[in-house]
Amino acid sequence: MFSQKRVRFASRLSLFSAFSLNRFRFAMVSNRTRPQFKKPDNPMKTKVMTFSNRNNNLHCGALAALMFSLLFLVAFLPLSASAQQSPAAPGSRKVIIDQDARGPATTDQQAILMFLQSANVETLGITVVSGDMWRDEEVAHTLRMLELTGHTDIPVVPGAIYPLINRLELIDRWEALYGKVQYQGAWNGHKPGMGMNSPWRGKYHTPDVVPDLIEGNPTLKPAAEDAAHFIIRMVHQYPHQVTIYAGGPLTNIAQAISIDPQVSELAQELVVMGGAIMGVYPGGPPTQPRREFNFWWDPEAVHMVLTAPWPRITVTTVDISVKVRTTKAYIAEIAKIQTPTAQYVGKYGDEEFMWDELAVAGWLDPSIITKQSKYFMDIDISHTANYGSVLLWDEPDHPGLGEQQVNVPEELDKEKFLKMFVDLMALPSAAHPSSH
Numbered sequence: 001m002f003s004q005k006r007v008r009f010a011s012r013l014s015l016f017s018a019f020s021l022n023r024f025r026f027a028m029v030s031n032r033t034r035p036q037f038k039k040p041d042n043p044m045k046t047k048v049m050t051f052s053n054r055n056n057n058l059h060c061g062a063l064a065a066l067m068f069s070l071l072f073l074v075a076f077l078p079l080s081a082s083a084q085q086s087p088a089a090p091g092s093r094k095v096i097i098d099q100d101a102r103g104p105a106t107t108d109q110q111a112i113l114m115f116l117q118s119a120n121v122e123t124l125g126i127t128v129v130s131g132d133m134w135r136d137e138e139v140a141h142t143l144r145m146l147e148l149t150g151h152t153d154i155p156v157v158p159g160a161i162y163p164l165i166n167r168l169e170l171i172d173r174w175e176a177l178y179g180k181v182q183y184q185g186a187w188n189g190h191k192p193g194m195g196m197n198s199p200w201r202g203k204y205h206t207p208d209v210v211p212d213l214i215e216g217n218p219t220l221k222p223a224a225e226d227a228a229h230f231i232i233r234m235v236h237q238y239p240h241q242v243t244i245y246a247g248g249p250l251t252n253i254a255q256a257i258s259i260d261p262q263v264s265e266l267a268q269e270l271v272v273m274g275g276a277i278m279g280v281y282p283g284g285p286p287t288q289p290r291r292e293f294n295f296w297w298d299p300e301a302v303h304m305v306l307t308a309p310w311p312r313i314t315v316t317t318v319d320i321s322v323k324v325r326t327t328k329a330y331i332a333e334i335a336k337i338q339t340p341t342a343q344y345v346g347k348y349g350d351e352e353f354m355w356d357e358l359a360v361a362g363w364l365d366p367s368i369i370t371k372q373s374k375y376f377m378d379i380d381i382s383h384t385a386n387y388g389s390v391l392l393w394d395e396p397d398h399p400g401l402g403e404q405q406v407n408v409p410e411e412l413d414k415e416k417f418l419k420m421f422v423d424l425m426a427l428p429s430a431a432h433p434s435s436h
């Protein structure tokens, strides 16, 4: 798992040592079943206390010897235990990655790769929804990413092309009444003067067109099933075991809930990147602070999903997303690592806020998030000026119309997160357990 090349790279970067990688992986394993914000070394301390209490009738000499042995073990076990625990539980956390999978690289593909590169995660499938690009172009980018990074055993399942209700005509009417929406994802560039923001994104095209990909066209094919039915099938197959990660608009999940309302309760939890509370793009105007792209694309879907009864919801909003981004220097360091995944990110990655990656990281290792709050959250679905803006309440004030309490990460351990991302990209592409 920790190849020589990987370790050599780690030593070049003073920030990233093989020792701390082991410590980190231990934290990942131990945090799976623990409340959030526990220190990584707490499990070992707990073991000592429990064992000591059980043996308080032993002779003092024996007890002293035992304590000495335990201290010795505690001093030397954590690293070896960490190295043994990760491979011992391959695929023990099941996830469906629902994503508007723009490519190549970008926050969308890079977030997917964080799951695929995590040894203790079984990715049941990647369900694709239009958002940053149209669905079929995103499906192609995802399939090609899987080929280039050695993850060809992961199903890619096409989902919704259009939002439930939102359409170009509605957006044009909204803009005529209330002002311009600068970023419109797949609809960007549909009229003169609307930039595509990236030379790789080409010209505007309709959903039925899939241009040739800059990273090469895939030979892999998507699954024949649709995203909603795939989600339904998986949560029934693994009740209360599947995390649904949503890094894009929530159309696929809303469709699944609409067909089968049991979906939310049968899932283990919902992890979302979307929405905004006070967040504004750094350097941007403080207008429409609660309007964020993923939620804006399909507000009705957001309402359906956030008013469904999930065991747990975490929503990573832009407020925290804009606190960390990739830089050209950071990508250049990743490009030096000779693993397929690092080469892919190194070749196609660019400066960008790590919106979707951060939402993944908080699930993989909750200690990445150092502060979070709980709010009741919904979205304005009235077709007025605030259509698509986040609604938020504290406990005593919410209207009780089905809105759920969600966890909102607010602060992060930035260095730990950036190191985590590099470490995951540096791993070889592991074979994945397949149980579906």
Ligand SMILES: [Ca+2]
Residues within 6 Å of the ligand: 099, 100, 101, 107, 108, 247, 248, 356
């Ligand atoms: Ca996304």
